[in-house]
Amino acid sequence: MRKSICNLLIDGTTGEGCRFSGWVRSVRLSKGIAFITVNDGSNLGGIQIVAEQGLPNFEEVSRLGTGSAVQVSGVLVESPAAGQDREVRAEAISIIGPSDETYPLQKKRHTFEYLRSIAHLRPRSNTFGAVFRLRSRLAQAVHQFFSERKFLYVQTPIITSSDCEGAGELFRVTTLDAATPPLVDGSPDFSQDFFGQRTGLTVSGQLEGELFALAFSDIYTFGPTFRAENSNTARHASEFWMIEPEMAFADLADDAALAEDFVKYLCRFALEECAEDMSFFDKHIEKGLLERIRKIAEADFARLDYGEAIQRLQSSGASFNYPVEWGLDLQTEHERYITEQLIGGPAFILNYPRDIKAFYMRQNDDGRTVAAMDLLVPKVGEIIGGSQREERLDRLTDRMTQMGIAQEPLWWYLDSRRWGSCPHAGFGLGFERLVMYLSGMENIRDVIPFPRTPRHAEF
Amino acid sequence: MRKSICNLLIDGTTGEGCRFSGWVRSVRLSKGIAFITVNDGSNLGGIQIVAEQGLPNFEEVSRLGTGSAVQVSGVLVESPAAGQDREVRAEAISIIGPSDETYPLQKKRHTFEYLRSIAHLRPRSNTFGAVFRLRSRLAQAVHQFFSERKFLYVQTPIITSSDCEGAGELFRVTTLDAATPPLVDGSPDFSQDFFGQRTGLTVSGQLEGELFALAFSDIYTFGPTFRAENSNTARHASEFWMIEPEMAFADLADDAALAEDFVKYLCRFALEECAEDMSFFDKHIEKGLLERIRKIAEADFARLDYGEAIQRLQSSGASFNYPVEWGLDLQTEHERYITEQLIGGPAFILNYPRDIKAFYMRQNDDGRTVAAMDLLVPKVGEIIGGSQREERLDRLTDRMTQMGIAQEPLWWYLDSRRWGSCPHAGFGLGFERLVMYLSGMENIRDVIPFPRTPRHAEF
Numbered sequence: 074m075r076k077s078i079c080n081l082l083i084d085g086t087t088g089e090g091c092r093f094s095g096w097v098r099s100v101r102l103s104k105g106i107a108f109i110t111v112n113d114g115s116n117l118g119g120i121q122i123v124a125e126q127g128l129p130n131f132e133e134v135s136r137l138g139t140g141s142a143v144q145v146s147g148v149l150v151e152s153p154a155a156g157q158d159r160e161v162r163a164e165a166i167s168i169i170g171p172s173d174e175t176y177p178l179q180k181k182r183h184t185f186e187y188l189r190s191i192a193h194l195r196p197r198s199n200t201f202g203a204v205f206r207l208r209s210r211l212a213q214a215v216h217q218f219f220s221e222r223k224f225l226y227v228q229t230p231i232i233t234s235s236d237c238e239g240a241g242e243l244f245r246v247t248t249l250d251a252a253t254p255p256l257v258d259g260s261p262d263f264s265q266d267f268f269g270q271r272t273g274l275t276v277s278g279q280l281e282g283e284l285f286a287l288a289f290s291d292i293y294t295f296g297p298t299f300r301a302e303n304s305n306t307a308r309h310a311s312e313f314w315m316i317e318p319e320m321a322f323a324d325l326a327d328d329a330a331l332a333e334d335f336v337k338y339l340c341r342f343a344l345e346e347c348a349e350d351m352s353f354f355d356k357h358i359e360k361g362l363l364e365r366i367r368k369i370a371e372a373d374f375a376r377l378d379y380g381e382a383i384q385r386l387q388s389s390g391a392s393f394n395y396p397v398e399w400g401l402d403l404q405t406e407h408e409r410y411i412t413e414q415l416i417g418g419p420a421f422i423l424n425y426p427r428d429i430k431a432f433y434m435r436q437n438d439d440g441r442t443v444a445a446m447d448l449l450v451p452k453v454g455e456i457i458g459g460s461q462r463e464e465r466l467d468r469l470t471d472r473m474t475q476m477g478i479a480q481e482p483l484w485w486y487l488d489s490r491r492w493g494s495c496p497h498a499g500f501g502l503g504f505e506r507l508v509m510y511l512s513g514m515e516n517i518r519d520v521i522p523f524p525r526t527p528r529h530a531e532f
Numbered sequence: 533m534r535k536s537i538c539n540l541l542i543d544g545t546t547g548e549g550c551r552f553s554g555w556v557r558s559v560r561l562s563k564g565i566a567f568i569t570v571n572d573g574s575n576l577g578g579i580q581i582v583a584e585q586g587l588p589n590f591e592e593v594s595r596l597g598t599g600s601a602v603q604v605s606g607v608l609v610e611s612p613a614a615g616q617d618r619e620v621r622a623e624a625i626s627i628i629g630p631s632d633e634t635y636p637l638q639k640k641r642h643t644f645e646y647l648r649s650i651a652h653l654r655p656r657s658n659t660f661g662a663v664f665r666l667r668s669r670l671a672q673a674v675h676q677f678f679s680e681r682k683f684l685y686v687q688t689p690i691i692t693s694s695d696c697e698g699a700g701e702l703f704r705v706t707t708l709d710a711a712t713p714p715l716v717d718g719s720p721d722f723s724q725d726f727f728g729q730r731t732g733l734t735v736s737g738q739l740e741g742e743l744f745a746l747a748f749s750d751i752y753t754f755g756p757t758f759r760a761e762n763s764n765t766a767r768h769a770s771e772f773w774m775i776e777p778e779m780a781f782a783d784l785a786d787d788a789a790l791a792e793d794f795v796k797y798l799c800r801f802a803l804e805e806c807a808e809d810m811s812f813f814d815k816h817i818e819k820g821l822l823e824r825i826r827k828i829a830e831a832d833f834a835r836l837d838y839g840e841a842i843q844r845l846q847s848s849g850a851s852f853n854y855p856v857e858w859g860l861d862l863q864t865e866h867e868r869y870i871t872e873q874l875i876g877g878p879a880f881i882l883n884y885p886r887d888i889k890a891f892y893m894r895q896n897d898d899g900r901t902v903a904a905m906d907l908l909v910p911k912v913g914e915i916i917g918g919s920q921r922e923e924r925l926d927r928l929t930d931r932m933t934q935m936g937i938a939q940e941p942l943w944w945y946l947d948s949r950r951w952g953s954c955p956h957a958g959f960g961l962g963f964e965r966l967v968m969y970l971s972g973m974e975n976i977r978d979v980i981p982f983p984r985t986p987r988h989a990e991f
Contacts, residue, residue: 173951230981274690289665
């Protein structure tokens with residue numbers, strides 16, 4: 074099989090023959106020699122090919138258009154040029170798939186907006202090559218992290234008849250006739266739908282994840298989740314991937330410890346294993362990125378109670394657009410002030426007011442807070458949200474009653490507290506938010522291969 | 533943090549103290565001593581706890597119900613009992629979450645049908661513990677396999693406006709009013725829907741995967757796919773996970789080579805890394821399973837042309853329910869006869885008739901076949917389907933015209949053949965089929981945490 078350019082540069086022997094394939098990024102003619110950069114997506118920089126006039130198809134080769142697919146045979150040699158160790162002296166270059174001046178991705182700077190309109194081609198650009206290599210490596214690192222710790226990977230259902238927090242807006246999944254759905258007394262007759270009931274796309278795998286944690290102790294999910302919210306911001310997509318670990322026999326402190334380990338692991342992984350792409354981001358996307366990520370990797374994450382955070386915000390003298398008051402949720406401006414100004418590094422905020430949090434969070438003894446946590450990081454604010462779950466059946470059903478949440482549809486969830494219940498805790502991390510944080514990319518549309526947002530489901 | 537029972541058995545030191553948590557599987561009283569099996573899901577067998585009358589809560593402990601959650605402190609000691617190396621002499625057992633005789637998963641054999649109705653509890657049983665541990669390890673092994681080979685993991689969209697093969701029945705994804713959708717001339721007005729067009733759940737990530745292969749050379753997808761087909765068989769689910777690698781600069785032979793490596797890797801992985809659970813399957817689910825999987829892991833997979841397969845079936849003298857004739861698709865009975873009787877091991881069937889295959893498969897020079905492949909394995913028949921893709925724009929559009937497939941909605945797919953096109957190939961493997969094959973489980977509902985099938989979307 075062919076060798077990737079990345080592997081050729083890692084373990085190729087100088088002076089020996091090699092063969093590989095890729096796409097032309099640029100061709101430069103100098104003193105009758107063609108210098109051709111070929112990239113196969115396995116690394117950022119590709120490799121430089123030196124083609125001399127002796128090649129039978131030199132004329133053709135020297136006019137190769139950006140984007141052309143080629144196969145190269147040659148010899149790996151030391152490169153006299155700056156910025157690269159080695160290059161390939163071509164012995165044969167065959168043109169597999171030509172390209173011409175109509176190719177939409179010519180070698181010049183394009184706006185991210187324009188590149189979104191050609192999402193089928195943008196992975197061939199430097200920036201999106203780097204983004205999607207990082208995304209892939211991080212996804213694999215997520216599995217590696219949990220696999221090393223023997224967490225069980227559970228694929229929770231995408232199509233669901235429940236609605237995790239009673240809050241997220243769901244996409245409906247249906248096979249009913251789109252024009253004339255069957256009705257009963259004017260309401261849609263979901264009993265005739267594919268699943269015999271109303272179904273939607275999941276907003277979280279947490280509840281099902283808890284069921285598995287109560288059998289396997291340590292589990293995680295990593296799969297797509299959905300929000301049918303009409304928000305057109307740089308941080309919201311209708312379809313995104315979420316990582317949700319859950320641990321039995323664990324409390325909020327264990328939860329925070331896992332989250333800290335996890336985030337640092339991924340930061341270190343990106344710095345060490347994706348060095349070429351990370352340097353590119355540092356240079357072209359966000360100056361100082363490497364330093365920012367290195368700080369996270371080395372930090373001791375702070376822990377402070379929500380109540381303390383409110384007090385420190387109030388006594389800080391800073392002015393905010395949103396009110397700071399016990400009982401109100403923290404806004405991004407508050408979160409960033411805490412992590413950037415008050416702490417100067419990552420910080421967990423613990424024990425939020427019960428009334429602004431979900432029904433399943435464990436009620437603290439003070440009667441007004443729950444064992445919830447958010448991890449705040451400089452530059453963005455919250456990046457992880459989690460909690461210890463309410464494992465006491467009576468406290469859980471009381472809270473559902475107070476919040477007007479019907480118990481019957483969640484009979485299976487309540488069952489998990491009926492026999493062998495135990496303290497357990499978990500958190501959720503939006504995978505795209507993580508990729509944005511580690512790459513410096515500022516629009517979620519630019520870290521998803523084919524993003525889905527209101528009015529956009531192309532490709 | 534607590535130690536898992538699996539890790540305790542791997543690296544615990546005999547004679548030293550230990551502490552762990554889990555759920556009671558059984559309690560047996562003998563000569564005033566309680567023998568308690570505790571399982572935390574990290575392995576199949578759990579560990580035996582020996583509790584003596586000296587324990588302050590001995591009475592309570594000796595009456596512990598199946599399913600109770602406990603925390604145990606004690607000393608790891610050599611076990612005199614058969615079937616286990618070590619056990620734990622309890623120093624303290626605290627009851628974290630009790631269970632009683634109403635627990636639906638008492639220690640007796642339940643039917644798989646019954647266990648499906650308590651899918652929220654069945655992971656706590658031996659069989660489903662083993663199934664979901666295997667599923668998890670295999671999923672992680674899939675990522676490991678491709679990660680070792682530097683394939684890029686791409687998450688293709690779940691919500692889609694295209695329909696990969698023009699064939700699969702799609703679930704519709706919508707936020708239009710379910711009772712009174714907006715109409716234009718009696719047809720639903722999808723321009724008012726969330727994405728401004730009709731959208732559904734993906735049946736395959738292949739087409740988007742190809743776009744990424746044409747940028748990164750070697751890629752794979754691993755995500756959920758959907759079929760809105762009203763089939764109630766043991767092998768069909770409405771929601772399942774699929775693995776779809778795609779390689780640029782690769783032909784059908786490369787594709788088969790990858791598929792062979794992949795299947796053998798997963799077989800070896802299951803045998804070596806999931807030995808305890810695999811032995812359980814061999815003993816309780818399918819006698820001879822280990823031998824069957826070992827044979828696959830060690831086999832040289834055969835390769836034969838579809839035409840040759842038809843001839844050999846015709847001259848075999850065997851009688852089939854479905855006709856055997858050049859131009860007709862192979863049925864499971866034919867596939868199994870080929871792999872079990874004619875070859876006696878795994879076999880690729882190559883180059884199927886063009887008219888029974890999808891539009892994107894590469895047309896062979898004979899004018900009547902395409903570069904398609906199926907991998908057949910004993911016991912089930914087809915387990916992998918793949919092809920080299922048609923990279924020539926004119927041949928591709930000709931074929932679409934012949935098959936009545938509109939080009940306009942696939943403009944982006946066709947674009948990938950316009951600039952820098954190159955030979956590429958890939959395949960698809962249904963992940964649940966793989967888990968069934970390696971565990972011996974015979975119903976797809978029993979290898980999915982919370983299966984979705986017609987009229988079933990519980991939990």
